[in-house]
Amino acid sequence: MTGLRERKKAETRAALGWAAIHLTAERGYDNVRVEDIAEAAGVSPRTFNNYFSSKAEAIASRHLDRSLRTAAALRERPAGEPLWAALTRAALEQFTRGPEVEAMPSPAHAQWVTGVRAMLAEPALQGERLRAAAVAEAELAAAVAERTGTDLATDMYPRLVAAAASAAVAVAVRHYLDSADPPAPIERLITDAFGQVAAGLPEPPG
Amino acid sequence: MTGLRERKKAETRAALGWAAIHLTAERGYDNVRVEDIAEAAGVSPRTFNNYFSSKAEAIASRHLDRSLRTAAALRERPAGEPLWAALTRAALEQFTRGPEVEAMPSPAHAQWVTGVRAMLAEPALQGERLRAAAVAEAELAAAVAERTGTDLATDMYPRLVAAAASAAVAVAVRHYLDSADPPAPIERLITDAFGQVAAGLPEPPG
DNA sequence: CGAACAAATTGCGTGGCGCGCATCTTTGCG
DNA sequence: CGCAAAGATGCGCGCCACGCAATTTGTTCG
Numbered sequence: 268m269t270g271l272r273e274r275k276k277a278e279t280r281a282a283l284g285w286a287a288i289h290l291t292a293e294r295g296y297d298n299v300r301v302e303d304i305a306e307a308a309g310v311s312p313r314t315f316n317n318y319f320s321s322k323a324e325a326i327a328s329r330h331l332d333r334s335l336r337t338a339a340a341l342r343e344r345p346a347g348e349p350l351w352a353a354l355t356r357a358a359l360e361q362f363t364r365g366p367e368v369e370a371m372p373s374p375a376h377a378q379w380v381t382g383v384r385a386m387l388a389e390p391a392l393q394g395e396r397l398r399a400a401a402v403a404e405a406e407l408a409a410a411v412a413e414r415t416g417t418d419l420a421t422d423m424y425p426r427l428v429a430a431a432a433s434a435a436v437a438v439a440v441r442h443y444l445d446s447a448d449p450p451a452p453i454e455r456l457i458t459d460a461f462g463q464v465a466a467g468l469p470e471p472p473g
Numbered sequence: 474m475t476g477l478r479e480r481k482k483a484e485t486r487a488a489l490g491w492a493a494i495h496l497t498a499e500r501g502y503d504n505v506r507v508e509d510i511a512e513a514a515g516v517s518p519r520t521f522n523n524y525f526s527s528k529a530e531a532i533a534s535r536h537l538d539r540s541l542r543t544a545a546a547l548r549e550r551p552a553g554e555p556l557w558a559a560l561t562r563a564a565l566e567q568f569t570r571g572p573e574v575e576a577m578p579s580p581a582h583a584q585w586v587t588g589v590r591a592m593l594a595e596p597a598l599q600g601e602r603l604r605a606a607a608v609a610e611a612e613l614a615a616a617v618a619e620r621t622g623t624d625l626a627t628d629m630y631p632r633l634v635a636a637a638a639s640a641a642v643a644v645a646v647r648h649y650l651d652s653a654d655p656p657a658p659i660e661r662l663i664t665d666a667f668g669q670v671a672a673g674l675p676e677p678p679g
Numbered sequence: 680c681g682a683a684c685a686a687a688t689t690g691c692g693t694g695g696c697g698c699g700c701a702t703c704t705t706t707g708c709g
Numbered sequence: 710c711g712c713a714a715a716g717a718t719g720c721g722c723g724c725c726a727c728g729c730a731a732t733t734t735g736t737t738c739g
Contacts, residue, residue: 272686272735279687301725311689316726323600350676393607394529394600401603415676420651423666426644428674434636442629460629467673468634470556470621478706478715507696517718522697 280318280328282308285367287325292382296322296389323395326386330396333361334403337436338410350415351465354432355458362453384444404433435460486524486534488514493531498588502595529601532592536602539567540609543642544616556621557671560638561664568659590650610639641666 286307290299301322305312319325340357348356371379386392408429412419419425439456450456492513496505507528511518525531546563554562577585592598614635618625625631645662656662 270736275735276687300723313690313727314688317687317689320726322725351674390604394604397603397607398596398600401599417677423644423648423662424669424674424677426647427641427666427669430640430644431637431670431674434640435633438629438632438636441632445626456629460633463630463633464637465673467671468557468630468637471623471630476707481706482716506694519698519718519720520716523717526697528696 279308279310279314283310283315283318284325284328287319287322288329288386291326291389292379292386295385296391321395323392326392327395327399331399331402334400334433335406337361338403338406341407341410341414346414350411350428351461353414354411354428355461358432358436358457358461359454362457387444400433400437404429407432431464432461435464485514485516485520489516489521489524490531490534493525493528494535494592497532497595498585498592501591502597527601529598532598533601533605537605537608540606540639541612543567544609544612547613547616547620552620556617556634557667559620560617560634561667564638564642564663564667565660568663593650606639606643610635613638637670638667641670 283304287299287304290303290307299322301315302312304322304325305315308315315325319328337357337360340360341353344353344357368376368379387396404426408419408426411417411428412422412425415425415428417424436457439453439460443450443453443456489510493505493510496509496513505528507521508518510528510531511521514521521531525534543563543566546566547559550559550563593602610632614625614632617623617634618628618631621631621634623630642663645659645666649656649659649662
């Protein structure tokens with residue numbers, strides 16, 4: 268049952284998360300006060316901390332949500348599919364561009380990208396982003412354990428797989444953001460990264 | 474040249490880092506104020522923030538130093554050694570027990586372990602730990618790039634290797650800490666984890 | 680329907696933190 | 710010895726996370 272209560276809560280959370288990201292990309296991390304975020308989301312400052320225990324956590328929340336979806340996506344891949352193929356697909360599914368950004372006028376879009384880059388570079392945020400990734404990784408490990416019939420408590424295998432997969436995505440995204448001009452499409456980079464990991468990252472011929 | 478200046482600075486940094494860890498393991502994260510750490514290190518509270526920009530960073534500093542040593546160790550492995558063998562050795566070298574802990578009376582040792590476990594579980598610290606790991610991972614990637622003659626700017630390979638290696642160590646350590654009673658020796662777990670990663674983490678036979 | 684219950688929001692107050700700035704002390708070097 | 714650079718310290722400010730208690734808003738039953 269989806270009561271009004273739950274829905275409103277989800278909406279407030281989303282509004283706060285979005286406002287936090289939006290304002291930060293726009294003005295920079297420490298030109299945004301919690302008060303501003305709360306106001307933009309139409310809620311009292313005190314309420315902010317009922318949803319997030321820090322400014323950084325709010326900003327990382329969308330990253331967390333997206334990352335968690337990878338685990339969910341893996342669970343929905345057909346059982347017959349080989350593990351690494353399923354992981355690759357599950358990861359790729361998360362990289363369709365969202366509507367908020369898609370429906371953004373072109374001049375603003377350039378500034379948006381710049382702002383997001385600055386945001387990702389902000390040291391004060393990296394820890395929280397990584398923490399979110401770690402939470403999602405745990406979820407992914409659980410999904411891998413289910414799929415492969417291994418045991419989280421006794422086998423390192425599912426956690427190793429989850430960690431390697433997360434690393435593949437992270438490296439691909441980083442490569443995408445770093446390479447300036449017309450970068451290779453993110454889909455190709457992710458596929459490539461997963462391919463290398465699944466191949467055991469053999470030393471390239473000198 | 475190692476002037477008095479540099480040495481004192483290194484000493485102060487070490488003293489602050491150690492005091493931060495020690496007090497936190499003893500009393501718990503938020504029963505330790507910055508003032509306490511500074512006092513334990515024999516330095517003014519204001520000086521604390523000349524060395525670390527947050528309490529969490531101070532606590533994670535030793536983790537950072539240790540992790541950075543892995544990259545240095547890799548650079549010192551013989552050039553002929555296969556990459557993954559060299560990585561495994563470099564990682565293993567970091568896990569010889571330090572003297573401060575070794576020379577600790579047995580009754581205190583038990584409490585120490587408990588305190589450290591609680592410290593590692595503290596959410597407010599995980600982000601900073603992960604951030605330290607990320608910094609070290611970057612350094613490791615650079616070392617891998619050198620050794621394999623690949624290019625950080627154009628190839629995902631060195632970063633993928635560094636990330637996979639870091640993940641292997643992290644998973645092994647976690648497994649070691651999680652499994653209670655008489656756990657498998659950490660050396661075996663690390664070797665095993667590296668072996669699986671280098672083999673491409675093949676799906677186990679159902 | 681409406682009354683009792685539960686859950687969320689809000690305002691207020693507090694302790695602590697991160698850091699800029701100005702000042703004083705120590706170190707390195709000629 | 711004396712000076713310039715680097716570090717340590719004291720002070721003060723703005724902000725943040727959170728506990729508590731009062732209030733508003735949804736939910737559930739008689």
